[in-house]
Amino acid sequence: xxxxxxxxxAFEGRNSRLYNFVAxxxxxxxxxxxxxxxxxxxxxxxxxxxxxxxxxxxxxELAQRRADLRLTGVDLSADMVAVAAKNLxxxxxxATVRVGDVTGLxxxxxxxxxxxxxxxxxxxxxxxxxAPELARVLRPGxxxxxxxxxxxxxxxxxxxxxxxxxxxxxxxxxxxxxxxFVLSS
Numbered sequence: 294x295x296x297x298x299x300x301x302x303a304f305e306g307r308n309s310r311l312y313n314f315v316a317x318x319x320x321x322x323x324x325x326x327x328x329x330x331x332x333x334x335x336x337x338x339x340x341x342x343x344x345x346x347x348x349x350x351x352x353x354e355l356a357q358r359r360a361d362l363r364l365t366g367v368d369l370s371a372d373m374v375a376v377a378a379k380n381l382x383x384x385x386x387x388a389t390v391r392v393g394d395v396t397g398l399x400x401x402x403x404x405x406x407x408x409x410x411x412x413x414x415x416x417x418x419x420x421x422x423x424a425p426e427l428a429r430v431l432r433p434g435x436x437x438x439x440x441x442x443x444x445x446x447x448x449x450x451x452x453x454x455x456x457x458x459x460x461x462x463x464x465x466x467x468x469x470x471x472x473x474f475v476l477s478s
Contacts, residue, residue: 305372320412321350323471327411327440328354330473334438337361339406342430344395345369345413349377349388356384365405366390367398396422403432412471414441440471 328351335341338361343352346366355362364387368374374390381388393399395410396419408427417423427437 305370324350324354324411327351327409327471328358330440331355331407331409331438332358332362334436335359335362335407339363340404340432341365342367342398342400342405342408344398344408344410344427345416346377346390347373347413349380349390351409351411352377352388352390353380353384356381356388362387364388365400367393367395367400369394396426398426398430400430402429404430406432406435408435408437409439410437411440412442414439436475436477438473438475440473442471 331341331351332355340363341352341355343349343364343366346352346368349366352364352366355364364381364384366374366377366381366388367390368377369392371392374392377390381390391399395417408431414420431437
């Protein structure tokens with residue numbers, strides 16, 4: 294399993310609780326905007342995977358918008374998974390989280406209708422290795438939607454799939470726009 298090579302230990306120990314606060318308070322508007330976008334893209338009764346879920350704030354926002362969705366989060370940090378599990382506990386069995394690496398996801402083939410990742414790609418050690426793994430767990434006709442900063446290595450994913458790039462306005466001054474990268478199976 295890889296470590297967050299770009300920022301070692303940034304999401305472990307008390308830093309996981311600090312990021313939970315940041316995500317819930319300072320980034321909440323960003324997650325609300327992204328959740329609305331994902332909710333609009335998701336088919337009815339979709340199974341959604343959030344890669345790099347962190348404290349699970351995007352999944353919390355999705356749960357409020359769409360009661361029909363089955364939500365799964367995966368994160369490299371066991372501490373972040375513990376925080377996400379606590380945050381998602383009110384959702385019961387329809388929301389789960391697991392420890393896992395984007396280059397070796399702990400799920401069977403064709404498990405998800407939609408895979409989302411927000412503000413995580415720029416931490417991935419090997420995006421090129423992640424692309425086939427995302428494709429493996431995606432159901433036929435599914436989509437992968439990645440939101441990140443302009444400098445994230447989107448081009449390393451593009452060769453593996455059909456892709457389109459766009460932008461999502463967040464309404465947040467310090468993150469006015471995030472790149473939205475959509476891969477289709």
